[in-house]
Amino acid sequence: MNYVQEHAVGAIAWRMLTGDRAKYLGLVFGVAFAVMLMTQQASIFVGLMLRTAAQVIDVTDADLWVMDPRIIYVDETEPLPESALWRVRSVPGVEWAAPFFKALSVARAPDGRLQQVFVLGVDDATLAGAPSRMIEGSVEDLRRPGAVVIDRVGALFIWPGEKGSETGSPRRSDVGRTLEMADRRATIVGTAETSAPFTTFPVVYTRYSEALRFAPPPRKPLSYILVRAQAGEDHAALAARIAAETGLKALPWRQFAWETIRYYLQRTGIPINFGITVILGFVVGAAVVGQTFSIFVLENLRQFGALKAMGVANGTILRMVLLQGAAIGILGFGIGIGMAAAFFEITSRTNVDLRGFFLVWQVAAGTAVAVALIIVGSALLAIRRALVLDPAVVFRT
Structure with a gap:
């Protein structure tokens, strides 16, 4: 397929996607909500864990911390x-x-x-x-x-x-x-x-x-x-x-900070509580996007049938659906990340109790991977009906 044909197919895919504004916006904001929830909760969790080692991190002029061998985290002091x-x-x-x-x-x-x-x-x-x-x-x-x-x-x-x-x-x-x-x-x-x-x-x-x-x-x-x-x-x-x-026990400051963080990871329910919220964000996002995307494909089966009747191959149909999914994912991810970034920017300036929390780039990257999985999974589940569709459906009443 030449460039002109690819461009035409892309334009058709975009028109099909935006033809029903309600479903289109529902898909985008479903992804955006999932992104914001996952990113916000995961970043707060990272910030909370960094707080546990704050007094180690703030000492910038020492390479090592020396302590009693029984100490396993910074708040557990045993004097020397x-x-x-x-x-x-x-x-x-x-x-x-x-x-x-x-x-x-x-x-x-x-x-x-x-x-x-x-x-x-x-x-x-x-x-x-x-x-x-x-x-x-x-x-x-x-x-x-x-x-x-x-x-x-x-x-x-x-x-x-x-x-x-x-x-x-x-x-x-x-x-x-x-x-x-x-x-x-x-x-x-x-x-x-x-x-x-x-x-x-x-x-x-x-x-x-x-x-x-x-x-x-x-x-x-x-x-x-x-x-x-x-x-x-x-x-x-x-x-x-x-x-x-x-x-005595001697640790480089980074190792001591990580041991303190590890203590709270292993001895408190913080990871489980935040993990449940992040997983719920992923599940809700996948359910909303998957269900809505499936309905979108089913409602456009006649259009896909018309394209197949004109000789468009299944590979092109698949690329169209993936293109539509990519557009939804990119827009939703951008809006969700923007809302999460705005949340941290505003709260860090207006509420001293939330200082130190920020949008962690590793969390944003992980969320992007999660969104890609949601989009690809939803598209592949929704496309099955279109790939096995009989082009003759276009001519049926």
């Missing part, structure tokens, strides 16, 4: 003796090793409001582990006595009703405000943009020595040891060397 820090520092290949403290405490605002917070203590000398994205103030201000840096959204939980940029209204600076933790006064010297934690507790950064005063006194002071490898040092090899020489 201070001697562990010196043992890690003595391992060949370690450029520096810094203490890192993590604990829960209760912060009291001047108006008496109580709020549970994460207290993260960074190295006094180097400030290793401090937030890298400051909004107000400077990390260096942590060197002041009693100084803390609080995450931007955490401050909204301690002082609710001041949404700031989320509602378009101005918000007063948090710098200079005070909190009381463990009966000691802390002064906010800066605010930082941090990854959203899995639990919605504010995150407070301070120096290691101050953190020991702001949280319930632990029997052992060290939660983790942050390690920077020497230039050219293999991180996995260094982790194995630290484990062999100190008896």
